[in-house]
Amino acid sequence: MPEIWVLRLGHRKSRDKRVSTHVGLVARAFGASGIIFSGEYDNQLLESLKKVVEKWGGPFQIIHEQNWKRVIKEKKNLGYLIVHLTMYGLNLPMIINEIRHKFYEERKNLLVIIGAEKVPGVVYELADYNVAIGNQPHSEVAALAVFLDWLFEGRELEREFKNAKLKIIPCKKGKKILKLSDNL
Amino acid sequence: MPEIWVLRLGHRKSRDKRVSTHVGLVARAFGASGIIFSGEYDNQLLESLKKVVEKWGGPFQIIHEQNWKRVIKEKKNLGYLIVHLTMYGLNLPMIINEIRHKFYEERKNLLVIIGAEKVPGVVYELADYNVAIGNQPHSEVAALAVFLDWLFEGRELEREFKNAKLKIIPCKKGKKILKLSDNL
Numbered sequence: 001m002p003e004i005w006v007l008r009l010g011h012r013k014s015r016d017k018r019v020s021t022h023v024g025l026v027a028r029a030f031g032a033s034g035i036i037f038s039g040e041y042d043n044q045l046l047e048s049l050k051k052v053v054e055k056w057g058g059p060f061q062i063i064h065e066q067n068w069k070r071v072i073k074e075k076k077n078l079g080y081l082i083v084h085l086t087m088y089g090l091n092l093p094m095i096i097n098e099i100r101h102k103f104y105e106e107r108k109n110l111l112v113i114i115g116a117e118k119v120p121g122v123v124y125e126l127a128d129y130n131v132a133i134g135n136q137p138h139s140e141v142a143a144l145a146v147f148l149d150w151l152f153e154g155r156e157l158e159r160e161f162k163n164a165k166l167k168i169i170p171c172k173k174g175k176k177i178l179k180l181s182d183n184l
Numbered sequence: 185m186p187e188i189w190v191l192r193l194g195h196r197k198s199r200d201k202r203v204s205t206h207v208g209l210v211a212r213a214f215g216a217s218g219i220i221f222s223g224e225y226d227n228q229l230l231e232s233l234k235k236v237v238e239k240w241g242g243p244f245q246i247i248h249e250q251n252w253k254r255v256i257k258e259k260k261n262l263g264y265l266i267v268h269l270t271m272y273g274l275n276l277p278m279i280i281n282e283i284r285h286k287f288y289e290e291r292k293n294l295l296v297i298i299g300a301e302k303v304p305g306v307v308y309e310l311a312d313y314n315v316a317i318g319n320q321p322h323s324e325v326a327a328l329a330v331f332l333d334w335l336f337e338g339r340e341l342e343r344e345f346k347n348a349k350l351k352i353i354p355c356k357k358g359k360k361i362l363k364l365s366d367n368l
Contacts, residue, residue, distance in 0.1 A: 018203050022323035029320040052321060088352055088359040092341055124357050133329075134341040135352035136213040137236060139206035142329035145322070149330050150338075157276055157318035168272055168319035173308050175272040 002109045003033045004151075005075070006144065009068055009123070010116035011039035022141045023114065024049040024062065030148035031156035032112070034061030038068035039116065057161025072126050075111040082127045084113040085143045089130030096150050099129060103151065112147065114140040186293045188216045188335075189259065190328065193252055193307070194300035195223035206325045207298065208233040208246065214332035215340035216296070218245030222252035223300065241345025256310050259295040266311045268297040269327040273314030280334050283313060287335065296331065298324040 006027040011020050020037065024045070027035045037045065041064050049062045065071050076082060081102055102108040113123060124130055133143040148156060165183065169176035190211040195204050204221065208229070211219045221229065225248050233246045249255050260266055265286055286292040297307060308314055317327040332340060349367065353360035 015202070018199070019206065022203065022325055025320075025322040026326045029318055029322040030326075056320060088355065088361075090354045090356060093338055094354065121358070124359075127357075130355075130357060132352070132354055134213055134343075135354055136209075136240060136345070138209040138213040139325050139329070141206060141323050141325040142210045142214075145317075145326035145330050146333050149333070154277055154334075159318075161320070168316070170274045170278065170316055170319055171272065171314075172274060173311075173314060174305070175308075177272075 002103055002107050004031065004110045004112060004148070005080075006032050006035040007068060007071055007111055007113045008035060008037050008116070009039065009113065009119060011037050011042060011045070012116065013040045013042045016116055017042065017045060019141060020045055021048060023144060025052060026141055026145045028053065028058070028060040030145050031152055031159060032148065033059065034063060036063045036065050036071055038065060038071070041066070055165050057164030059162060069122070072111065072113070072123070075109075076126070079108065080111045081108045081129070082111050082113065083129045083131055083147070084119075084123055084127035085133060085140065085147055086115070086119065086124070086130050087132050087135055087137055089132040091132050091135055092147065092150060095129060095131055099131075100151060112144065114144055116140075186287055186291050188294045188296060188332070189264075190216050190219040191252060191255055191295055191297045192219060192221050192300070193223065193297065193303060195221050195226060195229070196300065197224045197226045200300055201226065201229060203325060204229055205232060207328060209236060210325055210329045212237065212242070212244040214329050215336055215343060216332065217243065218247060220247045220249050220255055222249055222255070225250070239349050241348030243346060253306070256295065256297070256307075260310070263292065264295045265292045265313070266295050266297065267313045267315055267331070268303075268307055268311035269317060269324065269331055270299070270303065270308070270314050271316050271319055271321055273316040275316050275319055276331065276334060279313060279315055283315075284335060296328065298328055300324070
């Protein structure tokens with residue numbers, strides 16, 4: 001299967017720590033291969049996500065790269081399809097089949113871009129697709145999750161992660177956690 | 185159609201402002217009738233969400249209620265189905281058809297509960313369904329969005345909101361906003 005990378009624009013340590021953490025966790029849980037954080041370097045953010053991968057499995061890569069424009073151009077040169085999630089774009093139901101076709105049939109890797117506050121206009125230009133997860137204001141965390149869920153048609157929710165030390169056994173009430181390693 | 189209310193547990197002003205805002209925006213954008221915030225009273229949070237409803241339309245109600253246990257019990261007494269989203273629950277694909285049946289066929293209203301950090305054990309007991317949006321750690325924002333998206337099978341993304349002053353016209357590049365009122 002082709003790869004999906006997520007590029008998170010404009011992270012600010014003071015303001016975005018929790019939302020960016022959610023973005024990273026969603027990228028992993030919903031089947032991306034990795035996430036690239038642009039904006040301020042935030043070691044605590046990167047480390048906390050790496051710890052989740054150690055505990056709950058992967059593979060999932062976590063990277064900081066200051067120059068987001070270079071990331072987009074490099075991925076474009078590598079033939080990635082650039083998908084920018086924005087409330088102003090074409091609504092997901094209008095465009096998902098075309099993206100699925102390029103991903104599954106043409107085997108295109110994807111770079112999925114999500115912004116923090118204000119996204120520079122050039123991102124809209126560099127993107128192959130500007131996609132709205134509904135044309136309403138909500139959340140880049142939700143947008144990323146729903147986009148990946150539609151792309152994978154729900155299969156990502158049943159994915160097994162490799163080298164997990166912990167695994168949840170689904171249950172009706174309470175919590176069942178399987179320890180797969182003593183090294184926790 | 186039956187109603188869906190969201191109950192957000194344990195909001196802390198200092199720590200959760202942005203994530204709780206995302207939760208509220210997702211509840212509105214993905215078709216809930218309203219959200220009840222429990223935990224610390226946060227006027228700024230409530231007002232910022234009310235402003236979104238004024239601008240982008242509704243109906244959508246925003247309420248603070250300190251006593252979350254009372255909320256759950258009241259809704260239960262009113263015949264609501266209580267759905268608690270938690271990574272420890274039954275995975276969404278295992279259980280969504282049963283919930284859809286109760287919602288669409290039995291016309292049950294839903295109370296969807298999402299926690300902040302640590303959710304008290306009694307919530308698992310009071311819930312009719314503990315539902316995992318994949319049994320992996322990620323985000324209550326994503327969990328809420330994906331749950332509602334599965335329940336509505338994507339139709340919520342094309343919903344029209346009433347009394348909106350602004351409306352986005354989906355487009356391939358850039359931004360098109362329709363002003364439906366001069367009173368902005």
